[in-house]
Amino acid sequence: MPSDFAALAIVATARGVEFTVKVVPGASRTRVVGVLGSALKVAVTAPPEAGQANAAVVTLLASVLGVKKGDVTILRGHAQPLKRVAVVGVTPESVRAHLAAT
Numbered sequence: 001m002p003s004d005f006a007a008l009a010i011v012a013t014a015r016g017v018e019f020t021v022k023v024v025p026g027a028s029r030t031r032v033v034g035v036l037g038s039a040l041k042v043a044v045t046a047p048p049e050a051g052q053a054n055a056a057v058v059t060l061l062a063s064v065l066g067v068k069k070g071d072v073t074i075l076r077g078h079a080q081p082l083k084r085v086a087v088v089g090v091t092p093e094s095v096r097a098h099l100a101a102t
Helices: 054-065 092-100
Strands: 010-012 016-024 031-036 041-045 071-075 082-089
Touching: 010 092, 016 054, 016 092, 031 054, 041 054, 041 071, 054 071, 054 082
Parallel strands: 016 041
Antiparallel strands: 010 016, 016 082, 031 041, 071 082
């Protein structure tokens, strides 16, 4: 899977950015996999039960992007593999730079 983060569709907002994340729960390790279409693909070890995978996605993105967990919000798709995520305090350029460094 190509990891060309330039293909990731990131929308700048007044407070930060929004983008789509494709989540693979129950993986062998938690990591950023790459870009799938225009979405960021991530794998998390947590199961898709009781919000565990969502919490793991928030933790992973906060760590990778260098922000607090409270700055990462899942806007839509709480019970779906495709989620819309908002991150406060970052720009599209800084998101791509942090992802490329992973």
